[in-house]
Amino acid sequence: MLQLNVKNETARLRAVVLGTATSNGPTPTLEEAYDPKSLEHIKAGTYPVERDMVNEMEAFNKVFQKYDVKVFRPEIIQDYNQIFTRDIGFVIDDKFIKANILPDRDRELDAIHEVLDQINPQNIISAPEEVHFEGGDVMLWNDYVFIGTYKRPDYKSHITARTNKEGVEFIRDLFPNKKVLSFDLVKSKVEPRDNALHLDCCFQPVGLDKAIIYKGGFYDEAEYSELVKIFGMENLFHIEREEMYHMFSNVFSISPDVVVSEKNFTRLNQWLRNNNFTVEEIPYAEIAKQEGLLRCSTLPLIRD
Ligand SMILES: NC(=O)NCCC[C@H](N)C(=O)O
Numbered sequence: 001m002l003q004l005n006v007k008n009e010t011a012r013l014r015a016v017v018l019g020t021a022t023s024n025g026p027t028p029t030l031e032e033a034y035d036p037k038s039l040e041h042i043k044a045g046t047y048p049v050e051r052d053m054v055n056e057m058e059a060f061n062k063v064f065q066k067y068d069v070k071v072f073r074p075e076i077i078q079d080y081n082q083i084f085t086r087d088i089g090f091v092i093d094d095k096f097i098k099a100n101i102l103p104d105r106d107r108e109l110d111a112i113h114e115v116l117d118q119i120n121p122q123n124i125i126s127a128p129e130e131v132h133f134e135g136g137d138v139m140l141w142n143d144y145v146f147i148g149t150y151k152r153p154d155y156k157s158h159i160t161a162r163t164n165k166e167g168v169e170f171i172r173d174l175f176p177n178k179k180v181l182s183f184d185l186v187k188s189k190v191e192p193r194d195n196a197l198h199l200d201c202c203f204q205p206v207g208l209d210k211a212i213i214y215k216g217g218f219y220d221e222a223e224y225s226e227l228v229k230i231f232g233m234e235n236l237f238h239i240e241r242e243e244m245y246h247m248f249s250n251v252f253s254i255s256p257d258v259v260v261s262e263k264n265f266t267r268l269n270q271w272l273r274n275n276n277f278t279v280e281e282i283p284y285a286e287i288a289k290q291e292g293l294l295r296c297s298t299l300p301l302i303r304d
Contacts, residue, residue, distance in 0.1 A: 003116045006091040006303050008140050009205045010253040017112055017299040018061055021053035025079035034104050036157050037291035039190035048286035052079050059282040060260065060297065067254050074111035082108050083287060084296040087134035091301055092145065092175060097125045102134050102162060129174040133167035136198025136296055141205055145171055145180045148199025150187055160187045161195050181226060184219040192291060193245045200295045203227065204249045207277065208256050210235045214244040237271050250293035260294055
């Protein structure tokens with residue numbers, strides 16, 4: 001049995017699900033794209049190829065081996081995108097919450113039954129159909145749960161809005177002792193630079209008291225200011241629109257002082273080193289073309 005335990009984004013990682021790029025399928029058609037960055041690369045003829053993405057995920061896997069983290073991989077579904085395992089479910093404390101994910105992606109959850117079979121069924125939670133959330137929008141910070149959402153009435157018309165207000169309420173009811181804060185995110189179907197697909201595309205804590213943040217990802221400045229109040233301006237690394245497009249906020253913490261990052265994120269990696277983090281740099285620029293990066297590719301099961 002797996003004793004699930006996740007309470008924040010940075011405590012020492014012991015077990016994780018890492019997605020897979022094997023049998024990712026052919027380049028999607030323009031109609032099949034469900035995020036604007038993939039759309040941009042399909043149009044430009046620069047959509048990533050499977051071999052490159054498999055190599056990038058292997059580099060990520062090697063870092064986990066180096067730190068002795070137990071890694072689970074999904075069972076392969078033929079010709080199906082299973083890279084972004086973050087979104088299909090998430091652990092809060094000792095509960096595994098199955099996400100009600102975008103219908104285009106709903107087969108991804110079946111592929112981690114090896115993991116689900118090792119969890120006490122009493123600790124596995126499913127939500128009613130109208131409750132939407134994806135793990136990229138759910139971020140744990142000890143007593144807090146931060147949730148990215150889209151609150152405006154045209155929610156249904158945005159394929160990039162994945163967590164609704166019912167999703168926020170569901171988590172709030174499930175964890176009455178946590179302070180649940182929600183953040184309305186900017187969305188665009190056609191311009192990835194104006195699309196915070198999930199909360200982890202514009203914000204993520206690192207270390208014990210720091211965070212990476214893109215102010216322009218927040219629709220409501222007052223909600224951005226709540227994070228400034230919690231972390232303190234001096235502890236925030238602010239990224240620019242182009243850096244959010246490259247997914248600077250989507251690095252991944254193995255511990256409070258070890259962060260896995262993309263090798264081209266020079267400005268961020270320097271800031272991390274200046275703040276005494278060990279930065280494990282790997283190539284991930286091909287996978288980044290699908291509007292997801294390192295946090296998106298992982299589903300932590302056990303942290304200290
Ligand atoms: N947590 C994340 O931001 N996940 C990235 C998911 C990218 C994928 N192309 C999607 O649109 O679902």
